[in-house]
Amino acid sequence: MGFITAQRIHNGHKWLPEGATLELADDGAVIAIHDTPNKDTIEYDGILAPGFVNAHCHLELSHMKGLVPEHTGLIPFLKTIPKHRNDYTDEQKKSARHNAYDELVQNGVVAVGDIANTTDTLDVRALGKLNYYTFVETIGFTEANAQRAFGFAVSTYETFAAQQGEWLKQAIIPHAPYSVSSPLFRLIDAHAGDVVISIHNQESEEENKFYTKKEGGVRDLLQSLGVDDSFFTPTGLSSLQSYLEWLSPSHPFIFVHNTYTRRQDVQFAHSRLKDVYWCLCPKANLYIENTLPDIDMFMSENANICIGTDSLASNHELSILSELTSIKERYPNISWKTLLTWGTRNGALALQMPDIGTIEPGKKPGIVKITGIDTASPEAKRLA
Ligand SMILES: [Zn+2]
The missing domain is CATH 3.20.20.140 (Metal-dependent hydrolases)
Incomplete structure (x- = not known):
């Protein structure tokens, strides 16, 4: 599914440095984690985390x-x-x-x-x-x-x-x-x-x-x-x-x-x-x-x-x-x-x-986008 990033990415264990970009296969498998986005990267609002x-x-x-x-x-x-x-x-x-x-x-x-x-x-x-x-x-x-x-x-x-x-x-x-x-x-x-x-x-x-x-x-x-x-x-x-x-x-x-x-x-x-x-x-x-x-x-x-x-x-x-x-x-x-x-x-x-459980190359954790984390009703949506 390509390259994705967001304001913050939690890898299941800790926050990744700003700019971190996930490269995902079509089946959701994590291919690599890059330090910076490239021109094909889709940027989401909110947080990315494992399923x-x-x-x-x-x-x-x-x-x-x-x-x-x-x-x-x-x-x-x-x-x-x-x-x-x-x-x-x-x-x-x-x-x-x-x-x-x-x-x-x-x-x-x-x-x-x-x-x-x-x-x-x-x-x-x-x-x-x-x-x-x-x-x-x-x-x-x-x-x-x-x-x-x-x-x-x-x-x-x-x-x-x-x-x-x-x-x-x-x-x-x-x-x-x-x-x-x-x-x-x-x-x-x-x-x-x-x-x-x-x-x-x-x-x-x-x-x-x-x-x-x-x-x-x-x-x-x-x-x-x-x-x-x-x-x-x-x-x-x-x-x-x-x-x-x-x-x-x-x-x-x-x-x-x-x-x-x-x-x-x-x-x-x-x-x-x-x-x-x-x-x-x-x-x-x-x-x-x-x-x-x-x-x-x-x-x-x-x-x-x-x-x-x-x-x-x-x-x-x-x-x-x-x-x-x-x-x-x-x-x-x-x-x-x-x-x-x-x-x-x-x-x-x-x-x-x-x-599953962590975003690491070779795993297929499912990627979830989380928004509104500081409000009373945050939302999670499965991306991959
Ligand atoms: Zn019970």
Whole structure:
């Protein structure tokens, strides 16, 4: 597609010097980065950056947009979703899922880490406009049923794995610390040693309370779902410091939400694991719990941060730029250099997708034009 430049270019890691010009092939591959424009260079207003990476989404829940009111807290939210997820026709689900996929593409997203409880998203995976890591989620807190819950996940996983496309990846993962028993954690762990483990982590303080003392809202949730938790012994530790005992450090990890993660938890994970990403979904946290993780603490621990939108059941839109803007509003000291790194390069590293996330010769990251970054509603548009 030729030579392009803009007022500023972020390469996924840092700002390039003024005048930097990208030479792109027709398929969007980066051929070279030049120091200055030439006579054929097209100059855009705004910022050029690599395509965004949405490290945590649930496209299969797209039809539940607006179902749960804001600020209910996580436990009421979790009670509502399973009750209503099948109150819709297949046609309604399909059109909502396709619209959500198109929304991601339009908002400059080039890759997604997508949670799946069903095989509903086979159709959007096949479209090939997004690099796709499907995380087949297992749920099963009743110890006796671990093998059955795992068997169901394996058959879902195998359906995804049979789909052809070099942009497709898949893994079996645990839903959350309070919804997966220790035997089920061990089965997931043993399924494939090198795949990414993505887990909803410390999204509510109730989760920590359950692990330390076996008290609080998680007990109510399990009771309402008819789950027998009599086998569970509280550990006296936070959830993260408990369940990591059941998972091998050979996996890359993506901890999602981390709204109630404390410094000791971050240090514990960093000391034990080799490849750790902390995925923030700020707009979903504000939607459900009306709070945000302690981002300053994560930064002071040099945590690798990446960004997700979560589902349309807990967000008004699927836009990584909008997630970054909502962080910037509340943490004005975090630079756009850092925020754009979280939304691009770090997400690609978290999803183990080395060919995207940064603008470098030989890669095909997708190029996004961003305007209005200092306004309340910046816009992203895919150029290549
Ligand atoms: Zn989620």
